[in-house]
Amino acid sequence: MAATAERALGRATSRGGERTLGISALLALGVSAVLSLIVAPPDAVQGEVQRIMYVHVPAAWLAYLSFFVVFVASIAYLRTKKTRWDRVAAASAEIGVLFTALAIVLGMLWGKPVWGTWWTWDPRLTTTAVLLLIYVSYLAIRRITDNPSRRARWAAVVGIVGFVDVPIVHLSVVWWRSLHQGSTVFRLGGPEIEGTMLLALLVGVAAFTVTYAYLMTLRLRVGRLEERAAREALSPLIGAER
């Protein structure tokens, strides 16, 4: 299974695959914007401001996905000690931090007109802020040591343990009394959302997922090039030259 994933990753990160993904992401985001800003009707209670949902929810879901990839890649690294898994985990963590921060900012922009405040120490908001801190720490830990195998090992442990917060964030609205609304799509008895709105939301999630795949290919290339530059810099030949 690991070999299949590696082959798929190789195909996606080729220059042709990267370009195709970039164009697909741009088109998907365009379709998503049209559906959510023009086609979907305004909410009966919240009015136009509810349209923020079509970017806020996909950003939050992609944060979960990014950290799930960090979790899986960290386990794969500890089992195989292959550098490429560490590279995948580092890339996904960075993108996950971007999506988490984006979800928080978009939530604040939605919260101000609906709740009357930019921020409140609600369980969902607090656990999401903790999630952001965990993965910012993950990225910080990667900068503590220059030893690649030690860095990868420490990061993998944080990547596995840190993932514990993801289900806590998701279930926080069920476990504790929260100002944040509960699940609208994945709930017992089916989705509680109008058909066009559901379509716009699902297209938004799909568009963000393709964008994530594109960002991963770019970030993996950066990782490979930066490692190559570091390897070249540490080459004994350079040391001899100096």
Added chain:
Amino acid sequence: MAPNVGYVIAAYVVTAIALGGYILRLFARTRSAKRRAQTIAERRHGGV
């Protein structure tokens, strides 16, 4: 203009800036890493 439309515009602009800005930053990092690796490789080649 409907009430609170400003928040919606702000949300979509923030999303575009975040995603677009990150992509541009990745392109810049790619260029810089390529240049660094190339410079070091050239120095090594010249020195040996």
